[in-house]
């Protein structure tokens with residue numbers, strides 16, 4: 001490197017310097033990822049700590065972090081010299097802050113943002129374009145305090161590449177539990193619509209299947225492609241450009257084949273479902289959770305209780321795009337094609353009504369937003385929606401931390417701040433137990449021991 005400090009005018013030498021510098025950077029890059037957790041010990045002085053949502057918050061606590069994990073939690077503020085670590089000790093002062101586990105969103109779509117360009121984007125963007133866009137949305141989501149997300153449906157392979165890049169510490173984002181392409185019947189909600197036939201052929205989904213055997217193969221195919229979880233469109237959906245309603249689309253037999261295959265391969269299986277009959281069919285088939293559950297009624301809720309499955313309500317997107325016909329017609333989806341608009345106009349307050357009913361009947365609720373419908377980075381508004389729908393502040397925080405971790409099957413590693421779990425945490429000035437909107441203003445964000453925000 002010293003050689004390169006000379007003022008060299010010869011083109012030959014200049015080229016050599018540039019070359020040497022490039023090699024050095026590349027070598028460092030592979031040795032030390034941009035977002036690798038620091039080698040030494042970090043001591044976090046937490047003014048208030050809600051280590052396990054559902055238990056009491058405690059004042060004046062020290063969280064000890066090493067290698068991206070919580071290694072201890074002590075009463076009071078531990079001084080740097082109380083811990084010996086040859087790699088160094090760093091103390092972070094959050095003594096005026098409320099500290100809690102990083103948030104978890106069980107339903108996002110990081111590879112896109114629904115809007116006017118969506119149909120053109122689908123035929124113009126390459127997998128590489130999609131990966132860069134997804135990285136931007138991943139960063140926004142992390143900076144909203146979400147240290148883990150479950151991505152429930154995307155075309156191509158970008159989501160798997162992004163998941164792996166985050167894991168390797170190359171890019172900033174939440175940990176990603178990825179579904180790949182949703183399992184859908186031909187012409188179903190997860191299939192592609194609204195183009196001429198030749199274009200539909202090019203955009204064909206790897207998740208399309210019809211009949212029990214074909215659907216078993218479709219599940220195996222997603223796992224082979226890299227899926228961590230299986231997402232199924234059990235009923236019609238709102239944003240598919242087809243006037244086929246929101247009723248049951250897969251048969252009971254197909255749903256059973258899908259659920260059994262997913263479980264045999266060690267994957268959770270979750271259903272997008274709106275109308276009661278489709279939700280109930282998925283519950284009878286043994287699904288672990290139901291997304292949206294828009295028109296679940298009292299009988300449906302009883303079946304949830306019997307089957308011990310989770311509801312992922314996704315309330316905020318409807319608020320964001322307009323929960324009255326007047327707001328909808330002025331909002332970001334005002335130019336949606338007629339088949340979609342007809343379904344959008346039916347939603348109104350239904351997500352809030354459904355969430356209130358589910359909560360009052362004691363159904364298990366875990367947080368999911370469907371971000372990508374609402375803007376990425378606004379995910380924490382879902383906590384506020386749950387309190388507005390009758391949940392206590394603590395229940396709402398549980399839905400987006402410990403309960404989301406349990407519902408997704410990752411509670412051994414995430415969801416609370418306990419010894420051996422990931423050092424995923426956020427801090428805010430006010431207690432969200434007093435005012436839930438505190439979750440919208442974070443001063444500190446750590447994921448796997450790496451600080452992504454500290455103000």
Ligand SMILES: [Zn+2]
Nearest residue numbers: 107109152370
């Ligand atoms: Zn979705």
